[in-house]
Amino acid sequence: MKIAVIGAGYVGLVTGAGLASTGNKVTCVDIDEEKINLLADGQVPIHEPRLEQLVRYGLAKQNLSFSTDLGRAIRSSKIIFVTVGTPAQVDGRQDLSTVDTVCEQIAGAANGPKTLVMKSTVLPGTARKIGEKLQTSRHKIAYVSNPEFLKEGSAIDDFLKPDRVVIGSEDQDAIEEIETLYKPFLRREENILVMDSASAEMTKYAANAMLATRISFMNEMAAICEKVGADVEKVRRGIGTDRRIGNGHLFPGVGYGGSCFPKDVSAILYLAELLDCPAGVLRATQHTNDGQPNRFVERIKKHFGDKGGGSVLGVWGLAFKRDTDDIRESPAMKTVKLLTKNGFSIKAYDPEATENAERELDTMRVMLCRDPYGAVTDVEALVILTDWPEFSNPDFNRLSTLMQKRVIFDGRNLYEPKTMAQRGFLYCCIGRPTADPST
Numbered sequence: 001m002k003i004a005v006i007g008a009g010y011v012g013l014v015t016g017a018g019l020a021s022t023g024n025k026v027t028c029v030d031i032d033e034e035k036i037n038l039l040a041d042g043q044v045p046i047h048e049p050r051l052e053q054l055v056r057y058g059l060a061k062q063n064l065s066f067s068t069d070l071g072r073a074i075r076s077s078k079i080i081f082v083t084v085g086t087p088a089q090v091d092g093r094q095d096l097s098t099v100d101t102v103c104e105q106i107a108g109a110a111n112g113p114k115t116l117v118m119k120s121t122v123l124p125g126t127a128r129k130i131g132e133k134l135q136t137s138r139h140k141i142a143y144v145s146n147p148e149f150l151k152e153g154s155a156i157d158d159f160l161k162p163d164r165v166v167i168g169s170e171d172q173d174a175i176e177e178i179e180t181l182y183k184p185f186l187r188r189e190e191n192i193l194v195m196d197s198a199s200a201e202m203t204k205y206a207a208n209a210m211l212a213t214r215i216s217f218m219n220e221m222a223a224i225c226e227k228v229g230a231d232v233e234k235v236r237r238g239i240g241t242d243r244r245i246g247n248g249h250l251f252p253g254v255g256y257g258g259s260c261f262p263k264d265v266s267a268i269l270y271l272a273e274l275l276d277c278p279a280g281v282l283r284a285t286q287h288t289n290d291g292q293p294n295r296f297v298e299r300i301k302k303h304f305g306d307k308g309g310g311s312v313l314g315v316w317g318l319a320f321k322r323d324t325d326d327i328r329e330s331p332a333m334k335t336v337k338l339l340t341k342n343g344f345s346i347k348a349y350d351p352e353a354t355e356n357a358e359r360e361l362d363t364m365r366v367m368l369c370r371d372p373y374g375a376v377t378d379v380e381a382l383v384i385l386t387d388w389p390e391f392s393n394p395d396f397n398r399l400s401t402l403m404q405k406r407v408i409f410d411g412r413n414l415y416e417p418k419t420m421a422q423r424g425f426l427y428c429c430i431g432r433p434t435a436d437p438s439t
C-alpha cells in the first residue's frame, strides 16, 4: 500500500517506520528541510529506543522515504496519515491550525480517491468539521480517526504490538482498508475496535484523562500515607491486584508531564466547560498535578530550614520520564526551576535530556553535568526526579564518599527506605515513611 505520513515528528516517525516494516511504501513528509535531510540519511533527531534502527531498516528496504514535497506525496499515495502537532493555547484550547492547513492541502492536491487517517490528537467533533472541508475536493476523501496510544520510550513496541487499535469512521471501505494495514501487528482481531469517528476521538481523551487521573489520585493517596505512616508502595500493590483496578499508571511521584497528559487534560476540560458539562474530577486531577512539584520542594525546604537558600543540591533526571530526551511539561524541570527560585544551586545530570534542558534553565544556578557522580560531588542532598534505569542501582559507597551529606529526596521511589537507612542515608521519598539512619 502506498502511504504518506504528514508530519515527521515523534508520532509520524514511529507510524511511518512501523508501517514500512510490513512492506508498505511510506513517504514521511515535513516542512523542516534540515530534519528531512537527516532522516533520509538514517539519523533520527529524537531519542526513542529502536526508532533509528527501524528507520534505517525501512530506508535499506526502500520502503521508507523522506520528503518536503507534500503535494507529490499526496498524489502518489492512497492513504494519508496526518500526524502534525495540536499544541495547547494558553486557555487550554487546541491549536488546530496546522491540522486544518494540512487537510485543506490534501483536499486540494488529491488526484483520485484517498483515505485521510487522523492520528493527531483532536477534540471530539473535529472529524465532522474536517469532513465538511474534505467535501470541497474534486475526489472522494474518506476520513478515519485513528488515535495513537504510543508511550515515549516504548513507542516502537506499542506500535508493533499494540494492546488495541481504534478505527473510527463512517466509511466502510476505509475501515476495511485501515484494518488490513493494522492486521499484521495484532494477533487477535478482536483488538481492532471499530467505531464512529466521534467515539474514537473521545476514546483517546478518555484514555489519557483516566491515566492522568489515576496518577493524581495516587499522589493524593501518597500524601495521606505520609501523614498516617502508611507505605504507598504497599497500598499500590494492595489495590493493583484487584482486577477491577489493575496495576498500570498507579506510581506516585512528582507528577505527570510530557506532550500528552497535561495538554489533553486541559483540552478536554476546556471542551467540557464550553459544553457546560461537569468536569470536577478532571479539574482536581489537573490541580493536584500542578501542585505536585511544589509539594516536593516544600519538603526539601523544610529539611534545610532557614539556611536552605544557598545550599547545593544534586539532581538526577530532567526528562519528563525515563528513556526519552523530552522535557515538555517535565515535572523534573518544574521542580528544578522551583528549587533555584528558592535559592538552591543545582548540579544536574540526565542521560539524554541535558541538551534540551540547557536551553530552558538558568545556567547561573544550574550546572549541567556529564555523569551522575559529577552531579553529586560536594552536594548537601541528592534529588531524584526521573526514573531512569541507570539510577536504580548506583554505587552507594561512591555516593557516600562524594556527597557532603548523605541525604536523598527521591521523587520516583526508586529505593527501599529500610535498605537506604542501613546504607546510612536519610531517605525521603513519596508516600513512604522517611528512612533515618540515626533513629
Ligand code: UDX
Binding pocket: 148, 149, 150, 151, 152, 153, 208, 211, 215, 248, 249, 250, 251, 252, 253, 254, 255, 256, 257, 258, 259, 260, 261, 320, 321, 322, 331
Ligand atoms: C501517554 C500515554 O500513556 C499514551 O498512551 C499516549 O499515546 C501519550 O501519552 P507518554 O506521555 O509517553 O504516554 O508517557 P506515560 O508513560 O503515560 O507517562 C506520562 C507521565 O506520567 C510521565 O511524566 C510519567 O513519569 C508519569 N507517570 C506515569 C507517573 O507519574 N506514574 C505512573 O504510574 C505512570
